[in-house]
Amino acid sequence: MxxxxxxxxxxxxxxxxxxxxxxxxxxxxxxxxxxxxxxxxxxxxxxxxxxxxxxxSRKSNIIGLIIPVQSDDTSNFFFMSIAHGIGSVLKRYGYQLIVSNTNEELNMEREQITMFNDQFIDGLIMAPTSQSHEFLHQELNGDYPVVFIDRKPEGYDKGDFILSDGKKGTYEAIKLLLSKGHKKIAFITGPLGISTSDERLEGYKQALLEQGMKVDDTLIKEAVPTLENGYNLTKELLSSSEISAVLTANNVMTMGVVKCLQDHKKVIPTDVAVIGFDDYEWAKITTPSLTMIKQPSFELGVKAAEAILRRIENPDADFIEMRLQTEIIQRDSC
Missing domain, CATH: 1.10.260.40 (lambda repressor-like DNA-binding domains)
Structure with missing residues (x-):
């Protein structure tokens, strides 16, 4: 045979x-x-x-995209905006985009990579899940170039990185709250161990320490990003601390924060000021409208697509790390 x-x-x-x-x-x-x-x-x-x-031997003209979206997390809007940015560039150059979702699960991510390995794709763009990614040294062995978006994989650095500067965005948001006289500022985040969450926490701590303030670990709350968890963590903070402000490093948890404050008759921003992450349309129509840290999601996609096309044309070029700036959209919640 x-x-x-x-x-x-x-x-x-x-x-x-x-x-x-x-x-x-x-x-x-x-x-x-x-x-x-x-x-x-x-x-x-x-x-x-x-x-x-x-x-x-013919090119497939297909680029794979792996994203870590969970069903109850509004980050799907963020990653779909990235996908739209990627697609807008690839279309001009005759490429097609195949999108695959890991549901923020490492095993599913490995399955998706294996699937793409058998598809003869020309390149892969991915936002990795948490946990160690040393396995990528075996899974990604030079068949095609890889660009990482939004997050950096733990234990793997052989690729281009297109990121937003969440650390700086958080740092500037905390400085804004400090300038308004807030002293007890809580920080609510999704799971640490993901580079985006870790960097935002670093920005929070840096802003406090630069003002000679002690970092109070009891004001830092971490959980899987859901509306319910945002609500419950805020409830914990209200029962144990006299907080005057909350910065939420995750969009869907911001909804839970606002709901909890309203249910407990806390006036925003008079009693507790609020700043959230990612500026979606709903943030404009809440009462009060919410101050948000806006990430350039569409532009992240554009830059990622440009990076993968450069890498296809010049596979031996030095790897790059690009950080796009965030923007504080000030409204009525702080």
């Missing part, structure tokens, strides 16, 4: 896409990996089909 490409991939412990790229010279593949593939082909006496080789 004739040996197929999948058997070569298993023998060499690489993906079928890697075998294809070695045979067709359609992507850069590390020399060590090439030799593993050639050795497997030799041992299995594999001979590439010239017709199939001709078909596979």
């Amino acid at each position: 004739a040996v197929n490409m999948k058997e070569v991939a298993l023998k060499a412990n690489v993906s079928t896409a890697t075998v294809s790229h070695v045979i067709n010279e359609t992507r850069y593949v590390a020399e060590e990996t090439k030799q593993k593939v050639f050795q497997a082909m030799k041992e299995l006496n594999y001979r590439p089909n010239p017709v199939a080789r001709n078909l596979r």
Whole structure:
């Protein structure tokens, strides 16, 4: 029975896409990996089909996008805006975008990467989940270029990074609250361990420390980003502390904060000032309207698409890290 490409991939412990790229010279593949593939082909006496080789040597003009959206998290608006920005650029250059969601689960993310490895995509853009990503050293082995958006994967740095400067945005928001005389400022965040959450917490602490204020860990609350958790964490703060302001580093949790304050007859901003993250339309029509830290989500997508196209054309260029600036949209809540 004739040996197929999948058997070569298993023998060499690489993906079928890697075998294809070695045979067709359609992507850069590390020399060590090439030799593993050639050795497997030799041992299995594999001979590439010239017709199939001709078909596979063509570019697919497909870019994959992996996002970590959960069903009850309004971050889907954020990532869909990013996807729209990516698509607006790719369309001009004849590329198609395939979007896949991990639901913020590492195992699902690994499954999606494996799926894309078998799709002969030309590049991958992804917002990684939390936890260690050292496995990417094996999963992403040079078959195609990768651009990371919004977040940085723990334990992996072989890619371009297009991020928003959430640390600076949070820092400036806390300074704004301090300038208005607030002393007890609470910080509510989604799970730490994700680079965006960690950086926003750093911005919070830096602003306080620069003013000679002690960081009170009892005012820092962390939970999975849901409206209910935002509500419950605010309730905890109201029962244990005389807070005068809350900065919420997650959009859906901001809704819970506002609901809790209203239910407990706290007047915003007279009793408690509020600043949230991501400026969606609903923030303009609440009572009062909400001051928000706006991220340039569409522009993040545009820059990510430009980065992946540059990387396809010039795979040996130095990796870049680009941070786009956030903006405080001041309204009536602080």
